[in-house]
Amino acid sequence: MKSPAHRTRDIERHAGYLKPEHCAPPPPRTGSDTMWFIRDSCGIVCGIITWLLVFYAEFVVVFVMLLPAKNVAYSLINGVLFNGLAFLALASHAKAMCTDPGAVPKGNATKEFIESLQLKPGQVVYKCPKCCSIKPDRAHHCSVCKRCIKKMDHHCPWVNNCVGENNQKYFVLFTMYIALISFHALLMVAFHFVFCFEEDWTKCSNFSPPATVILLILLCFEGLLFLIFTAVMFGTQVHSICTDETVSDGGIVSAVSLLSDFHFRNLPAC
Template identity: 90%
Template structure:
């Protein structure tokens, strides 16, 4: 028997809940309050992410596009790259500052358990770390210090968990970063060809050595982030289509939820029906009404 199954068996014991050991849940913050994890490592990674995007924007605009002879080439690529970079940063901000689906902390009280109106034989799970009643498919995050519904993983680059309510924004973040990385690499290749054919002193506002160093750094950054985010994007899309989170795949948890089509699983994450809003980090998908009996298995 796996450790996960042994843990579940312990949680099924009637005395395991011990609601009398849980303090009343803390008062809920206002609806307009922002979700933010105060983790030093995560904050540092998030700052580095924004810095690298701004660095790429600087090199693209001031090293490659402004010195270019073709105004149409510079205008088209400048608008395209800047738009994708803006969407990438907006997606990152939404993924970082959106509640990923945290279960109310400390709700494993006697009053809350009685409000579930459990029938004989019905079972609920309690998280001993945050003293909350766990919905099915929820897992505890040691960094967020909360149980997260449909938690896929905790990502330090967005300083947040990827869960039920912010997975769309994380997927968009990886997609837009992969796109701007690919776009930057294409422009670097064209710029090197252009500079080899022309005088290096005439193809940049910086000195030739500085231009080469800036382009090489951008090339390494673009290649590294293209590979990383493209793989992550593909992994996330596969996880959504199969309706199985990264943690569930890693732990090989038994499937206890209804099976849906791949297209329906995509609409559960990105919203229904399909529209251009799927690509917008400013459009919140409709998740429907929360079901109180999601806590019962």
């Protein structure tokens, strides 16, 4: 039984293994290609839900808790802080969604491109058969984006995009701001419940007591859920940045990627 090294050398002897003649040259970029947006119905729905949840939190914080409050300074400070963080969160979300995460040019596995790499004898390169691209190190193919993404971490439906080399910073900021506004909202809900228990419920909100309680409980559930989720994601991303790794480089995803890369691994003719 041959070792992996023997199999690699056997592949190397086949000069046409990459089959560059099967790849058409990449199409020229047009003005419409400058805008990156994934047309995935699930991702679009998740992105819209993300914005709606932030707007719901804005509604409850402003109209249920801050405007009825008697302390103007308390309402002003918390309103500016919460709305500022919410604006930054949505701006980061939009940037993470509409930024090219580092897509490898589609169909660049042509004979001319391979020759331009000036590869040394025996040097290994990777070709993705799905998008016909020469894959750089740590690039992985995304079945949703239908492209190979440089330093792909994962595909996040909540931002309707892959998290990769070019937009990871926006994703990190998005998770941080969402975690902060979730924690801030939970603190304000706690203070508001204390205030309402000490005062008449009709004076602590412009809505009826049952409606106020339901709105606050829903906000509390939303804030707790997103605080846990985004805090974990933020910590994972920071750890990945500090160790210069991605989720796709380790764990279960790495095992799946290695199995797929075993079929993508090719050696060019020298």
